Amino acid sequence: xxxxxxxxxxxxxxxxxxxxxxxxxxxxxxxxxxxxxxxxxxxxxxxxxxxxxxxxxxxxxxxxxxxxxxxxxxxxxxxxxxxxxxxxxxxxxxxxxxxxxxxxxxxxxxxxxxxxxxxxxxxxxxxxxxxxxxxxxxxxxxxxxxxxxxxxxxxxxxxxxxxxxxxxxxxxxxxxxxxxxxxxxxxxxxxxxxxxxxxxxxxxxxxxxxxxxxxxxxxxxxxxxxxxxxxxxxxxxxxxxxxxxxxxxxxxxxxxxxxxxxxxxxxxxxxxxxxxxxxxxxxxxxxxxxxxxxxxxxxxxxxxxxxxxxxxxxxxxxxxxxxxxxxxxxxxxxxxxxxxxxxxxxxxxxxxxxxxxxxxxx
Ligand SMILES: C=CC1=C(C)c2cc3[nH]c(cc4nc(cc5[nH]c(cc1n2)c(C)c5CCC(=O)O)C(CCC(=O)O)=C4C)c(C)c3C=C
Ligand SMILES: [Fe+2]
Ligand SMILES: [Fe+2]
Numbered sequence: 001x002x003x004x005x006x007x008x009x010x011x012x013x014x015x016x017x018x019x020x021x022x023x024x025x026x027x028x029x030x031x032x033x034x035x036x037x038x039x040x041x042x043x044x045x046x047x048x049x050x051x052x053x054x055x056x057x058x059x060x061x062x063x064x065x066x067x068x069x070x071x072x073x074x075x076x077x078x079x080x081x082x083x084x085x086x087x088x089x090x091x092x093x094x095x096x097x098x099x100x101x102x103x104x105x106x107x108x109x110x111x112x113x114x115x116x117x118x119x120x121x122x123x124x125x126x127x128x129x130x131x132x133x134x135x136x137x138x139x140x141x142x143x144x145x146x147x148x149x150x151x152x153x154x155x156x157x158x159x160x161x162x163x164x165x166x167x168x169x170x171x172x173x174x175x176x177x178x179x180x181x182x183x184x185x186x187x188x189x190x191x192x193x194x195x196x197x198x199x200x201x202x203x204x205x206x207x208x209x210x211x212x213x214x215x216x217x218x219x220x221x222x223x224x225x226x227x228x229x230x231x232x233x234x235x236x237x238x239x240x241x242x243x244x245x246x247x248x249x250x251x252x253x254x255x256x257x258x259x260x261x262x263x264x265x266x267x268x269x270x271x272x273x274x275x276x277x278x279x280x281x282x283x284x285x286x287x288x289x290x291x292x293x294x295x296x297x298x299x300x301x302x303x304x305x306x307x308x309x310x311x312x313x314x315x316x317x318x319x320x321x322x323x324x325x326x327x328x329x330x331x332x333x334x335x336x337x338x339x340x341x342x343x344x345x346x347x348x349x350x351x352x353x354x355x356x357x358x359x360x361x362x
Contacts, residue, residue: 019134026115209247
């Protein structure tokens, strides 16, 4: 159970460092059915994601879903796969690299990317932070709106791994940033910039859906999504007819949050507005659900049903505005941890080594 008994170098490398674990959902290792199957088996078995009685769900998952969905999803992944790999991983890695460049010099913080499903995993990221001497860890799930299905599964994976640590770090967990002024401002600026070079059309905010039942049971996701959309619309001084919200990516037969993005787009294609701008504020980075479902599939659906114009505004990804916003968010959660240091990390290390040599207990 405890892996680190007798590891004398444990956390002494650069004592008292701050670690930042940036978490995202994850993605398959490749756009082939076998890789997608491995990813979906892990993802869809998470009781945070699918709340169903385990034995029945196991039979449905392994008996039906994992026999059909992997090849369909692999086909979708192939439409958006890049030479560098899955867009979600490419954008998340670039974002985390830039966050590291911003946070390392100011706080001597170590930053690592960990995914709930697939790799790099959350345990891998935590072990990397531990190796780098992180004794205080901020966890930032890249989900602006809290949901039990996403944010809480990051929490589960973090705490499950920390149960194996002898010396658990101090921990701060960022639950959501759906109404953060920097985040709202970055979205609004991104839309304004888009409208400088494209026509200003009806703005449809499409969020990933979840089963309606979860919201009825207390998940704040719907309210936080609506608030984000309202705040961005207010920043842009949009009138009531100029924007709306919908929910995408339903899976299965149960009712999910409405209106569904594809159904809403078909209504718009028939009876207007026939010219739309799409944005997905709930996705910190572009991924299958934005690039294949929104930018390709729904665009085609809309235009073939009589729609006239359809623009997709990319996620914030590793843009300057996103890096600045998240750096600021993390720094606010570091406050009070990072006291002005009277010793450089090297001096602190030397002090510790002296103490250990002189036989001091620790
Ligand atoms: C079956 C239930 C699902 C729930 C509930 C759910 C919630 C949810 N998901 C995201 C973000 C992402 N989901 C992504 C892919 C994806 N999601 C589901 C199912 C549920 N999601 C599936 C089966 C898949 C895999 C792809 C497919 O087969 O359709 C992704 C993209 C991953 C990628 O590799 O690019 C993201 C991101 C949120 C934010 C959310 C609840 C708020
Ligand atoms: Fe999803
Ligand atoms: Fe999907």
